[in-house]
């Protein structure tokens with residue numbers, strides 16, 4: 001939706017524009033790509049963008065595992081949702097960078113950690129290619145039409161705040177990424193009717209029964225905090241946790257942060273309010 005809103009914003013400012021997403025694993029929290037192409041000429045290329053002028057990273061944890069600068073054109077810029085200042089980013093090479101704490105801004109204005117519209121405001125500020133008015137028009141059209149005017153208004157407020165808070169600088173070099181290796185059998189290599197068999201790969205165990213070795217707690221924005229004195233051991237949170245991150249104890253339940261993805265379901269179902277959600281911030285860098 002943000003890629004679409006960016007295309008609408010660019011159109012509002014007089015460019016030709018197209019946008020489309022590319023989905024990988026279809027589950028919430030999985031990394032996805034979306035592309036927006038805009039320019040003064042009529043656009044005839046409708047492929048994915050392999051050599052972008054700008055890369056917008058909505059989740060900082062991606063920088064640790066994916067070389068977000070791969071393909072970035074010389075002089076291009078990366079715009080990252082992070083609490084860090086631009087010169088505290090460690091990338092595969094030096095690059096023009098812009099940063100904004102879009103998560104805090106989104107939580108404040110939209111009450112959700114959906115940072116895409118805040119990042120549109122950051123894009124407008126960092127690149128100067130589109131106006132804040134264009135971004136607002138894009139958000140109102142795309143989010144207002146699909147969701148509601150009230151939600152669109154809140155997202156416009158997030159974009160405005162991010163526009164003001166975006167910092168410009170240069171990210172540092174030094175991050176080295178593991179070379180991509182083929183680690184899963186293709187569909188053609190698997191015997192018909194079988195799921196991926198358990199096996200060790202350079203990235204850990206995969207296949208049936210491998211989930212305990214995949215620590216998914218790093219995906220979290222908010223973490224559940226348990227007040228043991230309030231817990232009645234009703235086990236509703238244990239029952240509803242979609243990740244099996246809560247186990248039963250003698251008197252109260254236990255939350256396993258190495259797996260908890262911070263969905264907040266446990267806090268929502270806990271009648272005595274023994275669990276509340278807290279923002280988890282690794283590092284805060286003041287402007």
Ligand code: SF4
Nearest residue numbers: 231232234235237270
């Ligand atoms: S839902 Fe609340 S009261 Fe029930 S076990 Fe979980 S934390 Fe305790």
Ligand code: SF4
Nearest residue numbers: 241260261263264266
């Ligand atoms: S927030 Fe609660 S329900 Fe969601 S994954 Fe974590 S422990 Fe489970």
